[in-house]
Amino acid sequence: xxxxxxxxxxxxxxxxxxxxxxxxxxxxxxxxxxxxxxxxxxxxxxxxxxxxxxxxxxxxxxxxxxxxxxxxxxxxxxxxxxxxxxxxxxxxxxxxxxxxxxxxxxxxxxxxxxxxxxxxxxxxxxxxxxxxxxxxxxxxxxxxxxxxxxxxxxxxxxxxxxxxxxxxxxxxxxxxxxxxxxxxxxxxxxxxxxxxxxxxxxxxxxxxxxxxxxxxxxxxxxxxxxxxxxxxxxxxxxxxxxxxxxxxxxxxxxxxxxxxxxxxxxxxxxxxxxxxxxxxxxxxxxxxxxxxxxxxxxxxxxxxxxxxxxxxxxxxxxxxxxxxxxxxxxxxxxxxxxxxxxxxxxxxxxxxxxxxxxxx
Amino acid sequence: xxxxxxxxxxxxxxxxxxxxxxxxxxxxxxxxxxxxxxxxxxxxxxxxxxxxxxxxxxxxxxxxxxxxxxxxxxxxxxxxxxxxxxxxxxxxxxxxxxxxxxxxxxxxxxxxxxxxxxxxxxxxxxxxxxxxxxxxxxxxxxxxxxxxxxxxxxxxxxxxxxxxxxxxxxxxxxxxxxxxxxxxxxxxxxxxxxxxxxxx
Numbered sequence: 001x002x003x004x005x006x007x008x009x010x011x012x013x014x015x016x017x018x019x020x021x022x023x024x025x026x027x028x029x030x031x032x033x034x035x036x037x038x039x040x041x042x043x044x045x046x047x048x049x050x051x052x053x054x055x056x057x058x059x060x061x062x063x064x065x066x067x068x069x070x071x072x073x074x075x076x077x078x079x080x081x082x083x084x085x086x087x088x089x090x091x092x093x094x095x096x097x098x099x100x101x102x103x104x105x106x107x108x109x110x111x112x113x114x115x116x117x118x119x120x121x122x123x124x125x126x127x128x129x130x131x132x133x134x135x136x137x138x139x140x141x142x143x144x145x146x147x148x149x150x151x152x153x154x155x156x157x158x159x160x161x162x163x164x165x166x167x168x169x170x171x172x173x174x175x176x177x178x179x180x181x182x183x184x185x186x187x188x189x190x191x192x193x194x195x196x197x198x199x200x201x202x203x204x205x206x207x208x209x210x211x212x213x214x215x216x217x218x219x220x221x222x223x224x225x226x227x228x229x230x231x232x233x234x235x236x237x238x239x240x241x242x243x244x245x246x247x248x249x250x251x252x253x254x255x256x257x258x259x260x261x262x263x264x265x266x267x268x269x270x271x272x273x274x275x276x277x278x279x280x281x282x283x284x285x286x287x288x289x290x291x292x293x294x295x296x297x298x299x300x301x302x303x304x305x306x307x308x309x310x311x312x313x314x315x316x317x318x319x320x321x322x323x324x325x326x327x328x329x330x331x332x333x334x335x336x337x338x339x340x341x342x343x344x345x346x347x348x349x350x351x352x353x354x355x356x357x358x359x360x
Numbered sequence: 361x362x363x364x365x366x367x368x369x370x371x372x373x374x375x376x377x378x379x380x381x382x383x384x385x386x387x388x389x390x391x392x393x394x395x396x397x398x399x400x401x402x403x404x405x406x407x408x409x410x411x412x413x414x415x416x417x418x419x420x421x422x423x424x425x426x427x428x429x430x431x432x433x434x435x436x437x438x439x440x441x442x443x444x445x446x447x448x449x450x451x452x453x454x455x456x457x458x459x460x461x462x463x464x465x466x467x468x469x470x471x472x473x474x475x476x477x478x479x480x481x482x483x484x485x486x487x488x489x490x491x492x493x494x495x496x497x498x499x500x501x502x503x504x505x506x507x508x509x510x511x512x513x514x515x516x517x518x519x520x521x522x523x524x525x526x527x528x529x530x531x532x533x534x535x536x537x538x539x540x541x542x543x544x545x546x547x548x549x550x551x552x553x554x555x556x557x558x559x560x
Binding site: 087201 | 459
């Protein structure tokens with residue numbers, strides 16, 4: 001009897017210890033709610049109640065800054081979600097896609113090909129933004145393994161408290177406010193910015209010793225192509241219309257050849273900026289690296305037509321349930337837009353995107 | 361009474377265990393917080409220590425290793441940018457390229473014949489690369505765009521590293537690279553030792 005009681009007490013203490021560690025981990029992990037919002041993107045997908053999207057975007061900032069799912073819905077009745085993260089590497093995109101397919105089977109997957117230029121992990125902070133937001137799964141474990149830099153430890157991705165323990169001295173109000181529940185910072189993965197910084201100059205492109213994309217990147221692109229074919233999904237390769245970093249003709253040709261060989265659609269939107277109506281004096285917030293809301297809406301309107309015509313995506317606007325869901329999303333979108341314009345009017349800049357800059 | 365003692369002992373042990381975990385990893389102070397771990401390190405900027413001419417204030421003082429000289433102004437990798445910019449005057453063009461999620465900021469200053477890029481560390485900008493734009497500028501050893509491999513070897517010797525059509529010389533602090541096409545130099549670049557050869 002006494003032994004049984006001891007066991008219960010031990011179990012209670014063990015549970016208490018685990019709960020304490022989980023609490024500390026949640027407290028210490030960055031929340032990405034008021035600055036560096038890009039860190040919050042990946043986890044937002046899991047909050048979606050309705051995970052039946054016609055189109056899933058995967059890739060780096062060139063997807064989450066340049067395409068608006070709200071416009072795709074409003075203009076074409078296409079449901080979509082962007083699974084993007086800052087400098088998402090191609091193996092991270094692949095494993096994210098593999099994981100996404102456990103939740104849903106979209107008709108089209110859109111992959112931005114800029115990451116073909118990176119054949120090795122770049123920075124831990126980008127790895128964290130791509131990986132920490134994923135729940136534990138086999139694709140996540142594979143992605144961690146493929147992404148780690150030499151001085152990173154696998155266990156710190158499984159137990160992030162081992163990485164973030166030293167944040168205790170920098171905890172802010174944000175860490176307590178969003179300890180148990182975070183707010184959404186994107187609109188189906190689209191990170192909105194309404195500010196404008198026109199293009200005034202474009203740096204001359206550097207010559208490269210080697211323009212050939214690496215075997216590693218082609219390997220993951222092959223896996224992505226295969227995965228989509230196995231699941232009856234149309235894979236579309238795109239290059240977003242941003243003018244820096246430079247997209248070389250040699251790279252473009254490789255993607256054209258790959259698409260032709262694998263019977264895929266590849267669109268380099270840089271070739272269609274006039275047709276899309278992008279004006280780099282008004283449609284970018286950082287002098288050509290990314291589009292702002294105005295540019296993203298133009299690009300989405302243009303791309304939506306291609307998606308609908310090429311892949312016969314149905315117009316779902318007559319679906320009552322979807323209409324309700326997307327009406328709520330539209331409200332949030334408009335409210336965010338108005339908030340940003342008001343902030344711009346009051347401060348001359350957007351606080352969430354400039355606080356970090358001012359420190360440096 | 362005995363049970364209470366057991367509970368107290370177990371609770372103390374649990375708290376010690378939690379404390380030990382936190383303390384053990386607190387000792388690993390080499391890694392900062394994720395937000396700060398890479399700030400300003402946009403291209404390996406903090407990975408410098410071997411250069412004898414690093415971050416000096418005088419732009420005309422004697423230097424060692426590979427560096428570029430323009431109108432008597434010495435510009436080296438990892439040198440602080442402010443005094444160089446002051447000596448050079450207003451650039452013809454200036455371009456800011458913040459990294460995604462603001463993990464650093466490249467600043468590109470273009471002058472007649474060359475441009476250089478800076479990275480930021482501890483609120484100061486340092487030179488991360490210098491690139492020739494035309495053949496009006498030369499390296500201190502006399503190599504300019506359109507030079508040949510023979511010219512390069514005469515100037516720098518045959519102790520180069522070859523990667524595709526790129527020939528590189530390193531002094532530990534700086535890598536001086538020449539890219540050749542059709543037997544002529546099409547690119548001259550001074551850069552940090554850990555540059556990304558895919559560019560962009």
